[in-house]
Amino acid sequence: MRxxxxxxxxxxxxxxxxxxxxxxxxVLTVLAIGWGTLSIVLLLSFGEGLKQSLAKGSRGLGxxxxxxxxxxxxxxxxxxxxxxxxxxxxxxxxxxRSRVPEIELLSVEYxxxxxxAVGTRIINTRLRGVDxxxxxxxxxxxxxxxxxxxxxxVAEKRRVVFLGEELARDLFGTEDxxxxxxxxxQSVFLVVGVAQKKMQMGMYNGPDRNQPSxxxxxxxxxxxxxxxxxxxxxxxxxxxxxxAKAQLYRVMGAKxxxxxxxxxxxxxxxxREMQRINDNVGLGIQIFLGIIGGLTLFxxxxxxxxxxxxxxxxxxxxxxxxxxxxxxxxxxMLPFMLEALLMTVLGGIAGTTVSLGLIALIAALPLKxxxxxxxxxxxxxxxxxxxxxxxxxxxxxxxxxxxxRHASSVNxxxxxxxx
Amino acid sequence: MxxxxxxxxxxxxxxxxxxxALKGIDLEIDRNEFVAVVGPSGSGKSTLMNLLxxxxxxxxxxxxxxxxxxxxxxxxxxAEIRNRHVGFVFQNFNLLPYASALENVELPLLFGGVPAxxxxxxAKAMLAKVDLADRMDHKPTELSGGQMQxxxxxxxxxxxxxxxxxxxxxxxxxxxxxKGIVGLFQELHAGGQTVVMITHDMALARIASRIVQIRDGxxxxxxxxxx
Numbered sequence: 104m105r106x107x108x109x110x111x112x113x114x115x116x117x118x119x120x121x122x123x124x125x126x127x128x129x130v131l132t133v134l135a136i137g138w139g140t141l142s143i144v145l146l147l148s149f150g151e152g153l154k155q156s157l158a159k160g161s162r163g164l165g166x167x168x169x170x171x172x173x174x175x176x177x178x179x180x181x182x183x184x185x186x187x188x189x190x191x192x193x194x195x196x197x198x199x200r201s202r203v204p205e206i207e208l209l210s211v212e213y214x215x216x217x218x219x220a221v222g223t224r225i226i227n228t229r230l231r232g233v234d235x236x237x238x239x240x241x242x243x244x245x246x247x248x249x250x251x252x253x254x255x256x257v258a259e260k261r262r263v264v265f266l267g268e269e270l271a272r273d274l275f276g277t278e279d280x281x282x283x284x285x286x287x288x289q290s291v292f293l294v295v296g297v298a299q300k301k302m303q304m305g306m307y308n309g310p311d312r313n314q315p316s317x318x319x320x321x322x323x324x325x326x327x328x329x330x331x332x333x334x335x336x337x338x339x340x341x342x343x344x345x346x347a348k349a350q351l352y353r354v355m356g357a358k359x360x361x362x363x364x365x366x367x368x369x370x371x372x373x374x375r376e377m378q379r380i381n382d383n384v385g386l387g388i389q390i391f392l393g394i395i396g397g398l399t400l401f402x403x404x405x406x407x408x409x410x411x412x413x414x415x416x417x418x419x420x421x422x423x424x425x426x427x428x429x430x431x432x433x434x435x436m437l438p439f440m441l442e443a444l445l446m447t448v449l450g451g452i453a454g455t456t457v458s459l460g461l462i463a464l465i466a467a468l469p470l471k472x473x474x475x476x477x478x479x480x481x482x483x484x485x486x487x488x489x490x491x492x493x494x495x496x497x498x499x500x501x502x503x504x505x506x507x508r509h510a511s512s513v514n515x516x517x518x519x520x521x522x
Numbered sequence: 523m524x525x526x527x528x529x530x531x532x533x534x535x536x537x538x539x540x541x542x543a544l545k546g547i548d549l550e551i552d553r554n555e556f557v558a559v560v561g562p563s564g565s566g567k568s569t570l571m572n573l574l575x576x577x578x579x580x581x582x583x584x585x586x587x588x589x590x591x592x593x594x595x596x597x598x599x600x601a602e603i604r605n606r607h608v609g610f611v612f613q614n615f616n617l618l619p620y621a622s623a624l625e626n627v628e629l630p631l632l633f634g635g636v637p638a639x640x641x642x643x644x645a646k647a648m649l650a651k652v653d654l655a656d657r658m659d660h661k662p663t664e665l666s667g668g669q670m671q672x673x674x675x676x677x678x679x680x681x682x683x684x685x686x687x688x689x690x691x692x693x694x695x696x697x698x699x700x701k702g703i704v705g706l707f708q709e710l711h712a713g714g715q716t717v718v719m720i721t722h723d724m725a726l727a728r729i730a731s732r733i734v735q736i737r738d739g740x741x742x743x744x745x746x747x748x749x
Contacts, residue, residue, distance in 0.1 A: 429605020
């Protein structure tokens with residue numbers, strides 16, 4: 104280490120000397136490393152942005168929630184045949200709430216195509232009747248000045264409605280509509296809130312931005328024959344998700360007489376699966392982009408190795424002198440490795456600086472459109488910095504190692520006579 | 523005996539041709555001798571110098587340096603031997619062009635793992651000894667030929683080697699500077715330093731206390747230490 108510290112000063116001077124009479128070659132090599140670094144940092148950052156967009160998009164449906172819908176048995180059970188439809192009835196939510204403690208939040212979801220009217224403008228859309236918990240679970244958040252449905256709305260069967268933001272705009276021409284009224288099925292409803300814009304990749308029965316929500320009790324009083332379409336629930340924690348699902352099958356199986364193992368009796372869409380796939384897809388894309396960037400950087404590394412081989416050849420005589428004075432193999436190698444690393448680090452710093460500038464520039468651009476929402480947000484992170492530094496270090500080290508090993512293997516007696 | 527060579531042979535293989543550079547050398551050099559090795563070019567004196575300086579290993583034979591057999595050591599062990607026992611002075615000085623006189627003299631100590639402070643002090647003292655105390659921070663290009671060779675001598679001496687091994691040390695110097703270097707060697711010899719000088723110049727060789735003549739890979743005169 105002492106040797107390394109003493110050599111560093113000499114290496115810096117050597118580097119300056121090389122820069123002096125090989126300016127173009129050194130500058131081009133540093134540029135090549137800079138370019139490689141630029142591509143790896145930018146590609147990884149775009150990958151990171153895409154990954155985060157995917158994660159955000161999959162959270163648009165709700166985080167770690169599950170959606171339950173009526174199904175039919177596929178196994179005979181206790182003397183009953185298979186193929187029997189299993190409903191979800193009005194009293195079931197209460198049963199589940201009391202018997203499945205692993206479930207934290209639960210909401211029913213009734214739904215029906217219904218005409219929504221403001222003045223003479225009428226839009227037919229999917230009207231849903233839900234519990235107040237629905238909003239939180241499904242990441243439907245009100246814009247400022249409004250609210251989602253609450254417990255009193257349900258208890259008093261109020262005629263209040265919460266609108267998806269696009270529906271609000273289509274009906275009123277603006278999203279600022281809290282306090283205004285509209286008609287659903289010829290009844291007057293008060294708008295209590297409008298949803299914030301969100302990215303939603305996963306959905307059943309269409310995106311939230313086009314749908315109005317009313318209290319399920321109000322819904323039932325308007326459409327007395329309505330059947331429950333879904334239950335939506337969220338487990339207390341991710342660890343309890345599997346237990347919650349199993350317990351739900353047991354409770355409902357006991358009530359409706361089906362095998363708790365018969366998972367078709369009630370359909371359950373566990374969105375954790377979708378989130379996991381999205382996370383993996385994001386990671387996969389990022390690794391792929393990282394490899395492309397790494398290969399570009401590798402080409403730069405070849406440039407460094409190339410120039411270092413030339414430098415070793417040029418300094419053959421000097422290597423011989425050092426050996427005559429008693430330099431051991433690693434003492435001969437070290438300066439070359441340091442010099443290669445120095446070039447790599449300089450290129451790396453240059454490349455990273457430019458990439459950070461570009462990322463800031465892209466962030467400042469007003470980008471619109473669905474595709475750009477996914478790829479238009481390159482994001483730099485400490486992990487990217489670490490990965491880049493690691494790749495740079497490895498390439499710099501290798502680019503220095505082979506020429507240096509070549510240098511340390513020369514015959515001192517021969518190299519002293521080298522002209 | 524400080525330096526002892528018995529039956530040293532060196533064969534170079536260049537493709538299909540084998541060249542016998544040294545054909546069985548027996549040589550002894552005692553402590554505090556000043557030996558000149560002379561011979562025409564192609565006689566094998568450069569090969570002998572490489573072997574004496576542990577820059578190369580013999581094809582066969584025994585070489586003992588300070589009692590240690592150094593004929594077949596690995597590269598790193600040979601580097602250590604050179605560092606401790608041999609101080610090289612070359613015809614073309616072989617200073618590092620980008621390093622100052624002081625840094626050049628420090629190099630053997632750097633490779634020997636001497637701490638920075640001691641390194642600096644010893645190098646300074648050695649430069650003072652060759653009358654270059656006022657040129658320590660000069661680069662080789664800022665020095666005259668004679669001064670460069672004195673830096674090289676200081677570098678050779680700084681690690682207190684068993685022997686100074688000089689290869690045509692005055693070959694690239696004018697007469698006056700050459701005389702200065704020769705005088706320096708005589709001074710060192712008088713102070714107890716063993717010096718081995720390789721040259722083709724008979725006049726220069728005469729200042730040594732013993733002349734070893736080599737021809738066609740064989741020593742023809744002066745192979746035993748003067749008793």
